[in-house]
Amino acid sequence: xxxxxxxxxxxxxxxxxxxxxxxxxxxxxxxxxxxxxxxxxxxxxxxxxxxxxxxxxxxxxxxxxxxxxxxxxxxxxxxxxxxxxxxxxxxxxxxxxxxxxxxxxxxxxxxxxxxxxxxxxxxxxxxxxxxxxxxxxxxxxxxxxxxxxxxxxxxxxxxxxxxxxxxxxxxxxxxxxxxxxxxxxxxxxxxxxxxxxxxxxxxxxxxxxxxxxxxxxxxxxxxxxxxxxxxxxxxxxxxxxxxxxxxxxxxxxxxxxxxxxxxxxxxxxxxxxxxxxxxxxxxxxxxxxxxxxxxxxxxxxx
Amino acid sequence: xxxxxxxxxxxxxxxxxxxxxxxxxxxxxxxxxxxxxxxxxxxxxxxxxxxxxxxxxxxxxxxxxxxxxxxxxxxxxxxxxxxxxxxxxxxxxxxxxxxxxxxxxxxxxxxxxxxxxxxxxxxxxxxxxxxxxxxxxxxxxxxxxxxxxxxxxxxxxxxxxxxxxxxxxxxxxxxxxxxxxxxxxxxxxxxxxxxxxxxxxxxxxxxxxxxxxxxxxxxxxxxxxxxxxxxxxxxxxxxxxxxxxxxxxxxxxxxxxxxxxxxxxxxxxxxxxxxxxxxxxxxxxxxxxxxxxxxxxxxxxxxxxxxxxxxxxxxxxxxxxxxxxxxxxxxxxxxxxxxxxxxxxxxxxxxxxxx
Numbered sequence: 001x002x003x004x005x006x007x008x009x010x011x012x013x014x015x016x017x018x019x020x021x022x023x024x025x026x027x028x029x030x031x032x033x034x035x036x037x038x039x040x041x042x043x044x045x046x047x048x049x050x051x052x053x054x055x056x057x058x059x060x061x062x063x064x065x066x067x068x069x070x071x072x073x074x075x076x077x078x079x080x081x082x083x084x085x086x087x088x089x090x091x092x093x094x095x096x097x098x099x100x101x102x103x104x105x106x107x108x109x110x111x112x113x114x115x116x117x118x119x120x121x122x123x124x125x126x127x128x129x130x131x132x133x134x135x136x137x138x139x140x141x142x143x144x145x146x147x148x149x150x151x152x153x154x155x156x157x158x159x160x161x162x163x164x165x166x167x168x169x170x171x172x173x174x175x176x177x178x179x180x181x182x183x184x185x186x187x188x189x190x191x192x193x194x195x196x197x198x199x200x201x202x203x204x205x206x207x208x209x210x211x212x213x214x215x216x217x218x219x220x221x222x223x224x225x226x227x228x229x230x231x232x233x234x235x236x237x238x239x240x241x242x243x244x245x246x247x248x249x250x251x252x253x254x255x256x257x258x259x260x261x262x263x264x265x266x267x268x269x270x271x272x273x274x275x276x277x278x279x280x281x282x283x284x285x286x287x288x289x290x291x292x293x294x295x296x297x298x299x300x301x302x
Numbered sequence: 303x304x305x306x307x308x309x310x311x312x313x314x315x316x317x318x319x320x321x322x323x324x325x326x327x328x329x330x331x332x333x334x335x336x337x338x339x340x341x342x343x344x345x346x347x348x349x350x351x352x353x354x355x356x357x358x359x360x361x362x363x364x365x366x367x368x369x370x371x372x373x374x375x376x377x378x379x380x381x382x383x384x385x386x387x388x389x390x391x392x393x394x395x396x397x398x399x400x401x402x403x404x405x406x407x408x409x410x411x412x413x414x415x416x417x418x419x420x421x422x423x424x425x426x427x428x429x430x431x432x433x434x435x436x437x438x439x440x441x442x443x444x445x446x447x448x449x450x451x452x453x454x455x456x457x458x459x460x461x462x463x464x465x466x467x468x469x470x471x472x473x474x475x476x477x478x479x480x481x482x483x484x485x486x487x488x489x490x491x492x493x494x495x496x497x498x499x500x501x502x503x504x505x506x507x508x509x510x511x512x513x514x515x516x517x518x519x520x521x522x523x524x525x526x527x528x529x530x531x532x533x534x535x536x537x538x539x540x541x542x543x544x545x546x547x548x549x550x551x552x553x554x555x556x557x558x559x560x561x562x563x564x565x566x567x568x569x570x571x572x573x574x575x576x577x578x579x580x581x582x583x584x585x586x587x588x589x590x591x592x593x594x595x596x597x598x599x600x601x602x603x604x605x606x607x608x609x610x611x612x613x614x615x616x617x618x619x620x621x622x623x624x625x626x627x628x629x630x631x632x633x634x635x636x637x638x639x640x641x642x643x644x645x646x647x648x649x650x651x652x653x654x655x656x657x
Contacts, residue, residue: 118584280548280584286652287584289548291640 003055006033010056019132023068023233024104026056030072031097034090042080042089049073061254063199063207063270067236074301075100107231107284108133112140115194115229115282123148124190126183126219129155129209130164131196133229137282138194142171149174151186155209157267180211187218197230199250200283201238202297204275204290206230207246210268216277229282235297240272312353316369319346323377335478336382336543340578341450343373343386348443351390351436359398359435360428363391370657379593379619381544381552381581388582388654393442395651401432449633453576454482456633461487464572464631469493469536472528472564475500475554476509477541479574483631484539485516494519496535498528500556502599502616525556532563539572542622545580547646549624549639552585555617561626570628577632582646582655585621593618 009032013025033052039045053069079096083089111133119125119141125148127134141148150168154177155161161177168175178186187193193215197206206212206228219226240246249257251268260266275290282288285296319342347366356362370387377383457479465471465487473480473495484495495518499506510520523531538560542553551557551573564571597614624639637645 287547289640289643292643295644 006052006055007059010059014060021064021132021231021233022060022062023064023231024101026053026060026065026068027072027097027101027104027233029056030069031094031101034076034097035094037090040086042086045086046073046076049076057249058254058258061249061252061257063236063238063250064234066250067199067234070237071233104231104233104284107233108136110284111229111231111282112136114287115227116141116144116146118192118227118280118282119146119148120191121146121148123192124151125149126151126153126187126190126193126215127164128153128161128195128212128215130160130167131229133196133231134194135164135167137229138168138173139171142173149176151176151178151190153178153180153183153211153215155211156180157269160209180214183211183215184218187215187222187224190224192225192227193219194227194229197228197234198270199236199238200228200230200234200281200293201236201240201272202294203239204278204281204288204293205240206273206278206281207236207238207240207250207270208273210271213243213271213273213277216273220277225279226277227280227282228278232283232285232296235293235300237297237301243272246270246272309353312349315346315349316372319343320372320376323373323380323383336380336579337450337453337478337576339380340382340386341447343383344390344443344447344450347386347390348440348447351439351443358429358431359394362439363394363428366390366394367657374657379543381583382578384657385578385581385650387657388650389446389578390443391654392649392651393446394439395428397435397438397442398428398430398432401435401438402430450576450578453578453633454479457574457576457631458482458486460631460636462490464537464539465491465493467491467493470496470534472496472498472532472535472538472560472569473509473540474498474506474525474528474556474560475503475541476505476512477574479576480539480541481509481512483574484513484518488516488518492519494521496521496523496531498523498525498556498560500554501525505554525559528556528560529563529566532567532569535564535567535569537570537572538564539574542573542575542579543619544583545573545575545630545642547582547584547642549627549630549642550585551575551622551627552619553622555620558620558622558626561622565626571626572629572631573627574631577634577645577649580632580642580645580649582650 006029010025010029013020013028014022030049030052033049037045037048039048049072053066053073056069057066075096076093079093080089083092115137127150138150150173152161152164152168152175165175165177195208195212195215197208199207201207216226248263251270252263252266253269256266278290280287280289281293350366350369351362354365356365366387370384373387374384461483471484471493474497487493495513497506497510497513497520499522501524506522510522513520540553540557540560542551542557544552546552561571595616595618597616600616601609601614603609627639630637630639630642
């Protein structure tokens with residue numbers, strides 16, 4: 001499977017189901033790549049997978065795709081430890097890969113099931129930009145006949161917040177779109193803040209659309225609950241200490257990275273929110289405090 | 303018929319326990335401490351295991367879950383009952399896994415690692431029958447009971463590490479655990495204790511009497527004086543009713559005030575709580591677990607004139623967020639509040655969080 005086919009397959013996966021997380025599409029693509037791979041050695045397989053992941057991050061530079069790639073590589077290593085023979089190993093990998101995809105397709109439902117009980121009747125919720133997981137949680141809460149209202153930030157530069165507002169209006173949830181700059185003014189009115197995450201880092205902090213950090217700081221200043229909902233495959237092996245530590249390859253869109261002359265003139269699309277500002281994380285592995293996240297990552301990678 | 307007698311005997315005991323629970327938690331402090339409740343619950347669960355009819359681990363877990371639900375419904379604020387039920391359920395799972403021969407550790411918890419490496423959508427349904435399972439489970443429950451009996455002693459043993467000579471310690475209300483903790487330290491060290499009386503039940507008075515009988519210099523202060531006195535205090539040591547899953551506390555009312563005053567003065571806040579008080583609940587609402595009792599203690603009914611014009615409340619518990627707590631001292635040692643999630647995963651299985 002060469003680069004072009006890879007990119008096309010990835011694009012088709014993303015297009016087929018707009019509700020699917022980009023990380024899931026990446027894993028599907030890598031699984032397909034694995035199936036079609038002709039290599040004879042494990043080392044060769046790992047090499048080609050690494051270059052395939054690089055290729056995919058060239059299409060979609062988000063943290064989620066990169067973490068999916070690393071997860072898949074780890075998956076290969078773990079499986080290969082058990083079976084020495086490559087062809088048998090590949091068969092096992094394909095089976096487990098399918099199973100893994102099945103399990104993570106249920107992860108959003110698990111998160112929604114955990115989180116909706118934390119939304120009280122009459123709650124006012126603030127959220128940021130368009131997150132499919134948050135939408136799922138709010139859907140579940142609405143289905144449980146809870147009455148709540150939502151404030152969504154517009155989230156420039158792509159106005160993703162409007163998409164979220166439209167989806168919420170379809171659920172008959174009263175929603176107000178606010179300017180990104182209005183977060184500080186609005187936060188005193190709300191009861192809790194729920195955001196999604198593109199990546200969950202080792203310290204328990206999150207990487208999410210630009211404007212999330214602002215929201216977190218404001219909600220901490222007003223002592224509001226700040227909840228993060230994310231599936232477990234978004235856990236990534238990064239440990240940024242501040243905004244600058246987040247690698248440039250995640251901060252900007254893939255085309256910007258390729259085409260621009262000097263990155264200092266570009267606007268970053270993500271920011272980092274430290275764990276001290278987060279109250280709880282809702283994942284398909286359960287409700288976690290930020291300190292529990294590193295435990296999960298250690299269990300997997302070490 | 304002996305079989306039928308055993309059954310009715312068992313259900314009688316369960317009913318008696320439920321009635322006791324319903325009565326036990328009415329105002330004026332608990333009629334029984336949490337330690338006794340924990341012990342009685344565990345003894346009752348052991349009896350159920352021994353006497354009820356079950357053929358596989360799954361059946362036993364269903365029976366225990368059902369009884370557990372009834373018990374927690376009888377007295378929702380007494381969380382030790384639910385905690386013990388969950389401990390026993392975890393014991394059953396472990397013994398089952400051990401009987402099957404599979405390594406119990408990795409199979410239990412959900413984790414990323416498990417997601418990647420498991421071979422099949424294993425639905426563990428606990429249907430296999432093992433003849434030795436009953437004996438193993440009962441033995442494990444006996445170990446749990448021994449552990450429960452040793453908790454106060456284990457906590458008190460750590461007292462000398464934390465209390466030094468000539469220190470001023472503050473506490474609130476009455477906690478048997480803290481009482482034993484302080485009395486143990488008093489055998490070797492001289493220190494001063496300030497007890498906040500904890501209105502309206504004023505359990506602090508009993509605490510002060512008991513401590514002074516052990517020859518500890520004690521002072522009783524009203525709750526309003528907590529902030530004023532805090533600047534003279536070296537450490538705050540408190541007990542609690544429940545430790546929540548995020549590391550927060552559900553403690554006697556007035557504890558949040560005490561915690562905030564301690565934070566303001568950067569005084570360490572130490573919580574002495576045995577492991578059976580650790581509950582997998584999260585504080586997901588500020589009205590979902592407040593328990594109120596008769597406001598007679600706050601404003602007696604004799605003040606009839608103004609009663610129609612005011613609302614009087616008498617809450618029993620307070621929520622203390624984990625940021626205000628420095629250290630948890632439990633029967634297994636000292637831990638930071640951020641470590642509570644780890645202790646929880648060792649004690650309870652995630653599927654048992656909701657009984």
